Amino acid sequence: MERMEATTVRVGVLGCGNVGAALVALVHEQRQTVADRTGMVLEVAAVAVRDTSVHRDVPCPPDTFTADAAAVVNDPGIDVVVEAMGGLEPARQLILEALASGKPVVTANKELLAAHGEELYLAAAAAGVDLLFEAAVAGAIPIMRPLRESLAGEPLTRVMGIVNGTTNFILSRMSDHGATYADALSKAQELGYAESDPTADVEGFDAGAKAAVIASLAFGARVVPADVYHEGISGVTVDDIEAARAMGHCIKLLAVAERGTSVDGAVEIGVRVHPTLVPFNHPLAAVNDNFNAVFVEGEAVGELMFYGRGAGGRPTASAVFGDLIDAAGNLRRGHGAPIGALSDVRVSPIGDIESAYYLSIEVDDRPGVLSDVAAVFGGHDVSIRSMEQIGLGAEAQLRFITHLARESDLQETLRGLRELDAVRSTGSVLRVIGD
Amino acid sequence: MERMEATTVRVGVLGCGNVGAALVALVHEQRQTVADRTGMVLEVAAVAVRDTSVHRDVPCPPDTFTADAAAVVNDPGIDVVVEAMGGLEPARQLILEALASGKPVVTANKELLAAHGEELYLAAAAAGVDLLFEAAVAGAIPIMRPLRESLAGEPLTRVMGIVNGTTNFILSRMSDHGATYADALSKAQELGYAESDPTADVEGFDAGAKAAVIASLAFGARVVPADVYHEGISGVTVDDIEAARAMGHCIKLLAVAERGTSVDGAVEIGVRVHPTLVPFNHPLAAVNDNFNAVFVEGEAVGELMFYGRGAGGRPTASAVFGDLIDAAGNLRRGHGAPIGALSDVRVSPIGDIESAYYLSIEVDDRPGVLSDVAAVFGGHDVSIRSMEQIGLGAEAQLRFITHLARESDLQETLRGLRELDAVRSTGSVLRVIGD
Numbered sequence: 059m060e061r062m063e064a065t066t067v068r069v070g071v072l073g074c075g076n077v078g079a080a081l082v083a084l085v086h087e088q089r090q091t092v093a094d095r096t097g098m099v100l101e102v103a104a105v106a107v108r109d110t111s112v113h114r115d116v117p118c119p120p121d122t123f124t125a126d127a128a129a130v131v132n133d134p135g136i137d138v139v140v141e142a143m144g145g146l147e148p149a150r151q152l153i154l155e156a157l158a159s160g161k162p163v164v165t166a167n168k169e170l171l172a173a174h175g176e177e178l179y180l181a182a183a184a185a186g187v188d189l190l191f192e193a194a195v196a197g198a199i200p201i202m203r204p205l206r207e208s209l210a211g212e213p214l215t216r217v218m219g220i221v222n223g224t225t226n227f228i229l230s231r232m233s234d235h236g237a238t239y240a241d242a243l244s245k246a247q248e249l250g251y252a253e254s255d256p257t258a259d260v261e262g263f264d265a266g267a268k269a270a271v272i273a274s275l276a277f278g279a280r281v282v283p284a285d286v287y288h289e290g291i292s293g294v295t296v297d298d299i300e301a302a303r304a305m306g307h308c309i310k311l312l313a314v315a316e317r318g319t320s321v322d323g324a325v326e327i328g329v330r331v332h333p334t335l336v337p338f339n340h341p342l343a344a345v346n347d348n349f350n351a352v353f354v355e356g357e358a359v360g361e362l363m364f365y366g367r368g369a370g371g372r373p374t375a376s377a378v379f380g381d382l383i384d385a386a387g388n389l390r391r392g393h394g395a396p397i398g399a400l401s402d403v404r405v406s407p408i409g410d411i412e413s414a415y416y417l418s419i420e421v422d423d424r425p426g427v428l429s430d431v432a433a434v435f436g437g438h439d440v441s442i443r444s445m446e447q448i449g450l451g452a453e454a455q456l457r458f459i460t461h462l463a464r465e466s467d468l469q470e471t472l473r474g475l476r477e478l479d480a481v482r483s484t485g486s487v488l489r490v491i492g493d
Numbered sequence: 494m495e496r497m498e499a500t501t502v503r504v505g506v507l508g509c510g511n512v513g514a515a516l517v518a519l520v521h522e523q524r525q526t527v528a529d530r531t532g533m534v535l536e537v538a539a540v541a542v543r544d545t546s547v548h549r550d551v552p553c554p555p556d557t558f559t560a561d562a563a564a565v566v567n568d569p570g571i572d573v574v575v576e577a578m579g580g581l582e583p584a585r586q587l588i589l590e591a592l593a594s595g596k597p598v599v600t601a602n603k604e605l606l607a608a609h610g611e612e613l614y615l616a617a618a619a620a621g622v623d624l625l626f627e628a629a630v631a632g633a634i635p636i637m638r639p640l641r642e643s644l645a646g647e648p649l650t651r652v653m654g655i656v657n658g659t660t661n662f663i664l665s666r667m668s669d670h671g672a673t674y675a676d677a678l679s680k681a682q683e684l685g686y687a688e689s690d691p692t693a694d695v696e697g698f699d700a701g702a703k704a705a706v707i708a709s710l711a712f713g714a715r716v717v718p719a720d721v722y723h724e725g726i727s728g729v730t731v732d733d734i735e736a737a738r739a740m741g742h743c744i745k746l747l748a749v750a751e752r753g754t755s756v757d758g759a760v761e762i763g764v765r766v767h768p769t770l771v772p773f774n775h776p777l778a779a780v781n782d783n784f785n786a787v788f789v790e791g792e793a794v795g796e797l798m799f800y801g802r803g804a805g806g807r808p809t810a811s812a813v814f815g816d817l818i819d820a821a822g823n824l825r826r827g828h829g830a831p832i833g834a835l836s837d838v839r840v841s842p843i844g845d846i847e848s849a850y851y852l853s854i855e856v857d858d859r860p861g862v863l864s865d866v867a868a869v870f871g872g873h874d875v876s877i878r879s880m881e882q883i884g885l886g887a888e889a890q891l892r893f894i895t896h897l898a899r900e901s902d903l904q905e906t907l908r909g910l911r912e913l914d915a916v917r918s919t920g921s922v923l924r925v926i927g928d
Contacts, residue, residue: 084793088646095645095713192643198794200635200643208627208635208815210530211523278530341800344779351798358519358811359633365776365798376793380643391826 064093067386068103070136070161072127072152073143076371077166077193077378078105079116081140084372084379086117098386104130106143131156138385140378141165150174157181157189162385164378166193172267172283175274179397188388189397190381195268196221196350198373199366200380205275205354206397213357216316217276218491221268223348223368224252224259225291225311229333230346233299233308239292251348261290262311262331269313272352273329276315279403281329287408288331298486301418301457305444307335308343309488318406328406335416335459335490342491409466414443414492416459417468418485419475423447423454427480431456434474438467459490499528502821503538505571505596507562507587508578511806512601512628512813513540514551516575519807519814521552533821539565541578566591573820575813576600585609592616592624597820599813601628607702607718610709614832623823624832625816630703631656631785633808634801635815640710640789641832648792651751652711653926656703658783658803659687659694660726660746664768665781668734668743674727686783696725697746697766704748707787708764711750714838716764722843723766733921736853736892740879742770743778744923753841763841770851770894770925777926844901849878849927851894852903853920854910858882858889862915866891869909873902894925 069085071078085100093099102118106127114123124130131139131152139156141149141163149170156163158181165171171178171194182189192202196219205217220226224246231242243260246252258264266286273281291311302309312334320326336343341363345351350368355361367373421427428445435442440463448455460468468487475481504520506513520535528534537553541562549558559565566574566587574591576584576598584605591598593616600606606613606629617624627637631654640652655661659681666677678695681687693699701721708716726746737744747769755761771778776798780786785803790796802808856862863880870877875898883890895903903922910916 080793084646088648091648092646199797200639203638203643204635207819208638208812211519211527211814211818212811213523213526339781341779344776346774356811358515358807358814360802360805360808360811361800362634362802363798363800365796365800367795367797370795372793373795376647376791376795377643379646379793383646384642 064097064099065390066099066101067389068101068135068137069140069382070104070106070130070133070138071102071140071142072106072130072149073141074105074107074114074116075142077374078142079114080371080375081142081378082116082118084375088379092383096383096387098390100382100386103136104133106130127152128155131161132159136161137389138382139163140382141167142378144169146170146173150178153178154181157185157187160185160187162188162190162389164190164381164385166191166374166378168194168267168271172270175271176280176400179400183397188385190385192381193374193377195271196352196364196366197368197370198377199350199352199364199368200377201352201364202275204364209354209356209359212359214276214317214354215357216314216355217272217352218342219268219272219313219352220310220342220345220350221313221352221368222259222265222311223350224256225265226345226350227251227348228260229291229294229309229311232294232296236296238296239294260292262288265311265313265331269315269329269331272313273315273327274400277317277327277403278401279327280400281327281405285405286329286331289333291333293486294333295486298488302335302416305416305446305457305459307337307490309333310336310342310345312342312491320404320406320410324404326404326406328411330408330411333488335488337491340491409464409469411465412462413465414460414462414490415468416457416486416488416490417472418455418457420482420485421454421456422480422482423451424480428456430478430480431475434478435460435471438471438474439463440467440471455485499532499534500825501534501536502824503536503570503572504575504817505539505541505565505568505573506537506575506577507541507565507584508576509540509542509549509551510577512809513577514549515806515810516577516813517551517553519810523814527818531818531822533825535817535821538571539568541565562587563590566596567594571596572824573817574598575817576602577813579604581605581608585613588613588624589616592620592622595620595622597623597625597824599625599816599820601626601809601813603629603702603706607705610706611715611835614835618832623820625820627816628809628812630706631787631799631801632803632805633812634785634787634799634803635812636787636799637710639799644789644791644794647794649711649752649789650792651749651790652707652787653777654703654707654748654787655745655777655780655785656748656787656803657694657700657746658785659691660700661780661785662686662783663695664726664729664744664746667729667731671731673731674729695727697723700746700748700766704750704764704766707748708750708762709835712752712762712838713836714762715835716762716840720840721764721766724768726768728921729768730921733923737770737851740851740881740892740894742772742925744768745771745777745780747777747926755839755841755845759839761839761841763846765843765846768923770923772926775926844899844904846900847897848900849895849897849925850903851892851921851923851925852907853890853892855917855920856889856891857915857917858886859915863891865913865915866910869913870895870906873906873909874898875902875906890920
């Protein structure tokens, strides 16, 4: 590497939980390597914590700790701020103050970005400094930077991610061990992969926030969590998983952002989170346990997938550290690479989404039933790709995978099926991604 | 996106084959999107070709074409140069001239980078401009930029890649269709995935050049193709693939670069290419057909994988286009991000490499044989992880997977086995990556 005069870059860290502490350790361990490669000596000059009396096993002197986070972001001796405290406030206010005083900011705070991303992007652009957040989506996986840089000129069509490790662990456990949803959730809680109140993960709120950030970056569009339709995995049963397997699929909770066209020809963005049937030969099917992956489709690039750890102190800190080196380098060179404003693009109502679907119905097993059922599908423009009958007589179940259909047509089809005398009940309805 | 005054960036393209032509088309198609997102209007101002009389179906006026590549790189009206001609000369000389005149260069030329990388990196550093080459390894997959930027502070331990689509297609075909090597190669040639002389691909030369580039970037070390031990796939049989499958593995041609420690405690880099047994539950096992993937392991980041198309005009041009936007942006901001010099790190001799191994031997099936065989392994510090016997009597074959062992010890073990009366012959020896 080229020899350069070493410049000291003073870093202020807000928060010293798993990620903050792992980051401070990484900065310490990699000090010499980073200096050799970049000519910059990174120094953690201040760490803001709630309670300075707690002993923390991190490699910095006791007087580095302070309870005054605002003083850290306003200290003219601090060059770069890392926000690792989480939550909306005071994180938002502190980041805005840091940016306003010309300090680049690195954060892993997906809730904040999803809720207030554009305000923060604009503040960074106005100050001409970086706001980097590689760790906010899919933890250690470099996906934000490729979307912002490598793929800046790529006509992207769809991004699909397994972006919540908790739900992927639960679904993997149900699939591999035949565990019920409740047992798999308990196991995830026991291993520390799920919170005692798992709602944010299992009902798709966390994945929805990440989907909003992904859609913003991939399509330069203003998308907030309230725009994101989401279904969680609490309704997925072992029977669903077995039925999917029999038809060559596994079930994954996917966050999907795709570019579409509205009826009047304008560009629309579809953004949603739901359990999805994924064919076994699709790369996303091989993403198991609490790993994350983001699958990107573009007109020129074809298909890309980025795979890695979505959470954990060290992996997340690794992504924050990469951003920190980048932000420090840009600061030294006198410019950031801000994102700036997002454009107003219509987010498709869920009824307008096109997808293939899996559905099952319990029927009376007698002549003519299939014909009546098929007529309902056909009457709503839903075309059947595959069908199989399970069981006989009073136990008969029909399972279908459709070709691409509009969500609203599919819902009409379900209503029509329920009105048939021969249909005793309808079961799970799950979206399917194609081969 | 933020509104900026549009700046025109004039691009000179050297070569108009698959990649060059696809790039010119992408620049044309994405002109407005790139202008909106970056404030830069990219304009292909010159395309150097061997023969200007050939009609080319690319969206630029006929007078854009010239046979004088040197005039393009020296034209003060050209801002950025894209080298898409391939080969060592005159590509090397033209890139050096472009860099010397302060023009950033984007290239996909892996042979050139592998052979003369450091000379080119130093020329870019001396001129303070970018030399970007995302497309040189694993085509459309963003892997160079993560290694240079996102993972700049990550203590990487190993990078393993499926970086040759031709051989991956052949191995997939042998595995999925039971095709022989010769038939699978014919099919690859028929589909245009393999050259009529396939040596560079099937004997591992192409993967070796990419391994050298990966090792340079991942470890900042000077590694040239001559440093890379390589074995190809022409000796892999359907029997090997079946035997691997029975033991829970598939066979992939992997390029491996790993950080190790020599006997005297110094850092060493191991770089090699060989057919490898990959457990079915490893993410690399799901990379099929002519797809590429790069699997990265680091102390903090854990495991990452980057998957996508390794070749093809449009996918490769997509990666070149991302670099072009980046180089143009850096030029406008007045700086590049050069790599500069590489450090002298010892490349481990192949005998010092540690790996697990698969090997098979044909033996006389009689009492005491296994004990004699096991004694040879033990006598050379090679420990057996699993063994199975296939067939009986004169047809008996023993198959082993070892724990980690030194290559030189494994070779000694093979010699020892061949000296046993009961061993009629030794079969394939293949390296194995662990679970």
